[in-house]
Amino acid sequence: MSAWRTDSGGQIDRARSISFSFDGRIYPGFSGDTLASALLANGVHLVGRSFKYHRPRGILAAGAEEPNGLVTVIRDRARTTPNLRVTQVELYDGLVAISQNRWPSLANDFGRMNDLLSAFFPAGFYYKTFMWPRSAWKSLYEPIIRRAAGLGEAPTLPDPDRYAQRYAHCDVLIVGAGPAGLAAALAAADGGARVMLCDEQAEFGGSLLGSCGAKIDGHQASEWARQVSSELARNARVTLLPRTTAFGYFPHNLIGLNERLSEHLSVPRAGPARERLWQVRARRVVLATGSIERPLVFPGNDRPGVMLAGAAQTYLNRYGVRVGRRAALVTSNDSAYGVALDLKAAGVSIAAIADLRPNPVGHWVQAARASGIEVLVGSNVLGTRGDARVAGIHLVSGTYACDTVLMSGGFTPSVHLFSQSRGKLAWSEPMQAFIPGASAEAERSAGACRGIFDLVEALTDGYTAGSDALPDSATRRATPVDWTSRVSALPVDYAPYLGALPGADEPGRQKAFVDWQHDVTVKDLQLASREGFRSIEHVKRYTTTGMATDQGKTSNLNAMAIVARNIGVPLAQVGLTTFRMPYTPTTFGSFAGASRGDLFDPVRKTATHSWAQARGAVFENVGLWKRARYFPLAGEDMHGAVNRECAAVRAGCGVFDASTLGKIEVVGPGAAEFLNRLYINSWSSLAVGRSRYGILCREDGFIYDDGVIARIASDRFHVTTTTGGAPRVLSMMEDYRQTEWPELDVWLTSTTEQWAVIAVQGPNSRKVLAKIVTGIDLSDAAMPHMSVQNGLVCGVPTRLFRVSFSGELGFEVNVPADYGLAVWEAINAAGADLGMVAYGTESMHVMRAEKGYIIVGQDTDGTMTPDDAGLSWAIGKAKPDFVGKRSLARASMRSPSRKQLVGLRTLDPKVVLEEGAQVAERPGLKAPMPLLGHVTSSYFSAVLGSSIALAVVAGGRARLGQTLYVPMPDGDIAAAVTSPVFYDPTGARING
Template sequence: MSAAGANRIAGAGRLTPANTVRFTFDGKSYTGLQGDTLASALIANDVHLVGRSFKYHRPRGILSAGPEEPSALVGVRRDASRHTPNIRATVQEIHDGLDAVSQNRWPSLTFDIGALNDIGSPMFSAGFYYKTFMWPKAAWKHIYEPVIRNAAGLGVAPKEADPDNYAARYVHCDVLVIGGGVAGLTAALSAAESGARVILCDENAHPGGALRFEGEARLDGMAGHDWAVQAAGRLAAMDNVRLLTRTTAFGYYAQNFVGLVERVTDHLAAPEPDMPRERVWQVRAGKVIIAAGAIERHMVFANNDRPGIMLASAARTYLNHYGVAVGRKVGVYTANDSAYGAAFDLKRAGADIPAIVDLRDEPDAGLVEEAGVLGIRVLTGHAVTGAGGKLRVASMSVEPKKGGRTEVIPVDALIMSAGWTPSVHMFSQSRGKVAWDEETGRFLPGTYAQECASIGACNGTDGLEATVNEALAVGEAAAKAAHPKAKKPSVAISVGSAGKWAGGMVGAGPGAEAGKVVKAFVDFQNDVTAKDIRLAVQEGMHSIEHVKRFTTNGMATDQGKLSNLHGLAIAAEALDKPIPKVGLTTFRPPYTPTTFGAIVNHARGKIFDPMRRTPMHAAEAAAGAVFEDVGQWKRAWYYPRAGEDMHAAVNRECRTVREVAGMFDASTLGKIEVVGPDAAKFLNILYTNPFLKLGVGRLRYGIMCREDGFIYDDGVVGRLAEDRFHVTTTTGGAPRVLHHMEDYLQTEFPDLKVWLTSTSEQWAVIAVQGPKAREIVEPFVEGIDLSNEAFPHMSVAEGTVCGVPARVFRMSFTGEAGYEINVPADYGRMVWDAIYERGAPMGMCLYGTETMHVLRAEKGYIIVGQDTDGTVTPHDAGLSWAIGKKKTDFVGVRGLKRPDLVAEGRRQLVGLKVKDGKSVLEEGAQIVDNPKQAIPMKMIGWVSSSYWSENCGAPIAMALVENGHNRMGETLYVPMPDGVIEVEVCGTVFFDEEGGRLHG
């Protein structure tokens, strides 16, 4: 007995009796010990009822001692603003002031109105919602959906903003070891002593794994847990090792990228204010060693969910690590050797073990003999067919598995073990293929897809000595893979005795067979019974993935860690198929529930979607710019003067650019440096245009297609040297174009000597366009002759502007003579101010994106994503001239030859003249060729760009129209709410069709 709980055993466990902690559960105060989990502290205080189940609201207790816990989910409050629902009591460490509450019950945990669902359970069998809520159809939105949404979930989501901080780290290592049990510790020691950079993560507060409860294990002449503490200390002292406790590997992604989440302060009563609550580690490892162990399975029998019924390994953990007995009269039900160790430990600690019920006919004789010596009755060939009690288990009903007299044995706790399931979750997440081992009846790692290895129990390795030898070899091999000249590790581990874990079963046990109307639970969190699994098969679900969705087995927050194999076995039995033929559900990240805070991290509030500003933003704001959001960029939309609305400002800006000059901030354009001896060859493959013979100092407009032949992006490419190109992309296309290039360079053309660098943020870009553009910028430019003869349209040169190194591009997106001046971003504001100070007295204006759109539309220049929709080819867009006539290969060349892409009737980009001369069409408006046809009308196209053009004195528009290139001069119609607007199909160039203004 102890002040820290009536079930605390004096002298047992590894916690210090003097370190007491006060906490509350459902408003009642309790005492625990520092190092307790909420689960162990509650059991110490003889509290087993901790929650209610999701569907039936049945009383639920603590089933496990680890992250696989499906039932003991609680809400945890640190203060008024910190409430986290659905915390596993088996993982949450207690601290002074911890306030936990049960969930999914009203008005109280012991008396819950929702338990009426249990009485009406025949109405709520698997799949009932698919059949019940389909009629009447109108009732779904107004009746069914609100009720279901109110009933959904277990805990209540917090309404307050999350006040906690979260952190993230990016690290590389030679070897990442997932799991800190004997296998993980041994492999980490072996790899680390060979000189490899090692990260070892373990989800518990202290490494040790099964050694926390396995009291018989001996390593290097000491108790197993003592050895684990010493091994962890050795690793922590090594400079090439990072030991992460309270850290779960939650996701295994491509190229050995593994996500870890570390619980930093959840176990502290008063953490420092600047400490993060959790930290996400994003690890790229040369080799991943998975040492995730195995998960004990429960037995499937009637009422196996009563509080006080738990896994044998959990009971042993609570006793040997936390010093807590799970009951005073503990029944044991097993099909596995390891449960005997739990029974023996409890017996020696003073608990009464009225019987060990072993489903097997001939368990290990030595274990049966030892039980006899301890005075424990063993019933072989027997089964527990039901549990008595309600808010806590009170008895177990036992009978011979082949039929016979039922014996009711009083108990206040019942521990069970159906065997052990290798934890192949992380292996499966790596895209590895598991294989069914018929001899042992379990799925094991089979075909590997990444540089990883599984060791220990998760690899099906049985026995302590075999596990240690395997881990030593794999750790050494991983180090040598990273460093071929790695030294041989000096670590050697002698192995003594260990407990026995042989045997096991999957599926429903006696008393829960087909035809029995009992609640024998397979999935505790979602209230899925053996009967539900069989019903799913009866209803025609023959794939385990269908069974999963029909019953929700394995779809809860525990991801079926306990239930999946049982559900699979029951379905296989009902289908009369071998288990492998039924299939296995997919294991997906996260391995255990991960908070949104950890995932979102710093990306909250103002930096949820980070705002990007150009180097000239402050100057534009001072000039009165109205900004618009373009992706993450703030871009100047227009510059209104006193008394001007948007339309008046844009009209003025459009006239000024055509008549004098305008200055525009083009810094947001994507910019990619393509460098290397094969740079021209690479661009020649990526773009439809020819680039091999592009001269140094020249520019070329380029179209980039996908493999299917559709336009992906466009931009201007400048050749600065034989082996260096400056590539521009659309503002929104910068990241995807770089990704597109990298993808082809790494996967299709790895032999090309090319290097790609994003320089979008390096250069500030100032575009000066208009008849006086050269006169305005020429005084600031040194080292470049800007005359038409020396520097014609589509030229590029490097020199200085305002004394700053610069790249000057003679190009235009307005159709006027223009110069795009690229200077280092830090000097952008200075150069901008200098040019504006000279240009303003000459009549130059600043103009924004809206004016830019109008000016480019006047010239028929497209915007990818506005005048294209992912189904437009260069020919559709009127850009056939941009496809190299002599090119035999480029990305998209085969796609462009597909019959559908050269067929008649494709939607093609055309211009539209509005016949009334005043109506500005709505972008996205549909187009028809006969306005008098019946509704629904046949749409033949849509308006992609539409503006009032002050320079043309009329509205202008571009549209994608079926067979548009052959409809020139034809009248089409745009139906609008206020009437039908007549338009005439024309070319896409509305201003300066000959293009003479480009040359000044």
């Protein structure tokens, strides 16, 4: 066994020896180790290079707060996870980890040059230096900075694993299974509550597992934790969630948990998910999130081998690892004495305990001295020596050789989740820390996270919190649990220290680090103050202190104290930077869950989807819908297909799936009045069996949606909407129906998915339908343009519309969606000898543009009135009111200089304008130039043998015949302003 691993003790499984690799070297470890404890057991302290200066860095902590030990764990090329904290990676057989931010190797890192040049890299260096030339931002500076100041690299292959998500409700959610959390769980479980208890570690117990030398009920604290966990596990109303981080606290007691199911396994099981995201709605929450030991800020405090004292104790007692051979301790409080005594008992020699207190007294000091440890009082650290590992410490009383420096500045309550819950933090002068004040949620903090560090008090506080969280109906114990009699432990004075040690900023001293992970030193914070930064939020952003992936867990309070001293205000006034979720980095996979690939968004398909797919249709996404865009024949490109499809429709007939149009059935005695009030058109005058093109404005007078509306019966309308607008139109209708006009007796039902809509368009369309439609006279006299009839098609009930969006004689066959495909196939068969083609949305777009029919959202943009779009003819002039009418009466809405819809014909008919291109009055203008409007739709029209475009142009209708210019990178394109109707302006073909 190595010199670093003890012969016995700890909670590792010494019977299960496993091996792992770090930076290519194979090391032994035990089941139950973390990567950190296993590395330390092999004498490896150097685990990373710092972010900015590339200084060698070692393991600082034993938990989630670890700032230095970030590694990439590799299972395969797709399962490569960067930036994991070595302290939270559970060791498994065959684990492969590599260090980060070093080149070519961890021991010989070229970036170390940055440290030698550090005088040139003060806080704000990037902001000051990489300003000019502007063109170099993206091409030169950013890539260099990103490479030099880097973290791990993301894997390049898609994540092959499954991530689950689960919702849960409980009476009491307890976050953290240390002494307070376990006691709270016992109390809540005893009262019969539904309890959930989560902890980020594999094992419950928190500080009881390593850093607590006490006995509870006569057992070692760790053994007691195990017994309590088993007892809770047997309770069916208790859910235990180990390896589960409560990463976020959301309103109304919703807590986000991330459970890691297979990260710790040598060979992950095939079945279960890799991680599970829990969204727990808890009636009450008990936060028992513990505390984080506060590092001391002294010169040279970042060498590998400098570590938090409590971490060294945890490595020894929990993992059986001696972190060094000879340790010096620097402390402001009693807790480090227990660490020194534990280490000494395990065979580590203690160079000295340097106590910052001028006159420490009590049993801990006596015990240390009695065991022969040199205790230096009123001490201070002047620096350290060593390179890849600390070799000695310079104290005021001299230099002490050591390979480990352990420090303790007291403990900082972990108030992250409490703060996220919007609870108010209160500054505690004796604790020199922020502690929970007034709660904003049904929540209570317990134990060390509210500054109660003493074991008996923490257990008592936790038990009370769990009991208080019980529903009123629950039965409570008659007598309180007396923890004092159950615990044997010596009291500890946790006197905190805050800020830099005296003289840490003196010239000539080594760098004194405040934020290890972002390489922020005392001098950086002083520079920020000198340069005028006062707000802690500004200092944070300027120096980047607390902005690394550890979110300043070890650094924030020290940084604030230093800033407070620099600018001469009390710390409580400096304020705290915002705590944000997640508590520790959480994977994207966990948040995405099953919503990826095909399941990212639902896909809506029409009844004819399979038919179109079988014929090689090219689809486009319209909202969530898949729509056939065109049906290319072998060797045909889109333009070829569209030209052929359009020509076939105009010469014979075509069939088009229009099922995605929104459809709303408006029914009731008040239906006509309801539509009268909403749409700009008049509906009471519409005869049963007829239809009308309707326009819906918002109250501000701008076009919101459009569509054909048919009157099926006196009290029943079939309303169609745009494909994308269906939900919002229904919502707007419901709003007016429910809240403005509840007196109208009218009902609204979405029928979009109930009807398949097959458009049959072209001069032969009537002949095609005549073969398969029964019960309807299709003649122009009996069924004119804009009419609707009920009948049968192939024996299927149909609402048959005579309507055209192509400019040709046309029909739209509405049949129940289940019959859509059969009727579609029947129509295709019936048209086989009449020149029938199937056409897609692209041809539909071209043909409607040839007719000047707008598409809401393409030719309109939310600032177009009906008149701007040339549709003022649709307004029901006799109506006293409709939604938008009052706005349309405003003077600016009637200005002749408003942008109006016009046609544009390029002087060179082969040139097709770009949609979105701007329109200018004169050629040769230099930007910025006055612009008249822009091109909204542009196509090549096969039937006209020329390009066509729709555009919105200021005062457009008064410009008919003018030549305007579309400025493009290659020069201006001249185009004549025309009517937006390019084809069959008299409508003779529609009425044929």
